[in-house]
Amino acid sequence: MDTPVELIVGLGNPGPDYHRTRHNAGADLVFELARQAGTSLSPDKKFFGEAARIALGNRTVHLLYPTTFMNRSGKAIAAMAQFYKIAPEAILVAHDELDLEPGVARLKIGGGHGGHNGLRDTISALGNNKNFGRIRIGIGHPGHASQVTGHVLKRAGTDEQTLIDAAIDRAIDVLPLIAKGEWNKAMHQLHTK
Known part of the structure; x- marks a missing residue:
């Protein structure tokens, strides 16, 4: 795939009870990406979440953290994609991945939801389109x-979180x-480190 990414989404659950839990690894990536870009995400009701825009390389990219709870993530993603006319192929969703060990991050294009409720709802909300990219954080x-x-x-x-954070940093790179x-x-760069 050679479609430039226009929207990076970090999946997670809102509220202090879920902050920095394993299920919020995708959200952690988006918050860290915003921090490294010198900004932060702000609540945006029309996108059912928190949003920001950053410069990434020489392009402007939207960031989104749905605050709808994991199993309704697609509502927020579809709202932003429709508003900015972003095709599914230009969306990258960061999420936690049970099938990868902590410290591992992998990129994937398309595929099923693998039992992940955030991905399941995203696929459904995008009209059963599975052709978006994913960053899988072990x-x-x-x-x-x-x-x-x-x-x-x-x-x-602590040791496990250190590995997860290192994988997030490598994915951001x-x-x-x-x-x-x-x-x-x-x-190639991410999978051969």
Whole structure:
């Protein structure tokens, strides 16, 4: 894919109870990206979340953190995509990933939701279009399906959070390439570190 990214979304749940939990790893990426760009996200009712615009490489990119709760993330994403006429192929969604260990971040284009409610709702809200990019931030699997909910809604231990934060930083490092549409180069750089 060589479509430049116009919108980067960080998935998470709103409120202090969920701040910095594993499930909010995508939101953490967007907040860190804004911080590194010298700005912060502000509430925007028409997008059902918090939004900002930053310069990434030589392009302007929208940032969005839906505050609708994870399983309604698509409502916010679709609202911003429609308002700015952003195609699904120009959207990058950052989210936590059970199937990757902490410290690992991977880029992916398209695919299913893999049981992730934020992705499920996003696909639905975009008219069942799955062709958006994803940054998958590893949070590890607790070992049994019955433990997943508790795992994702808890904060990681200090060592584990350090690994997650390092993966977020490595993912942010390749975002200027994605803003130019250089997905293959970005994937190569991120996946071979």
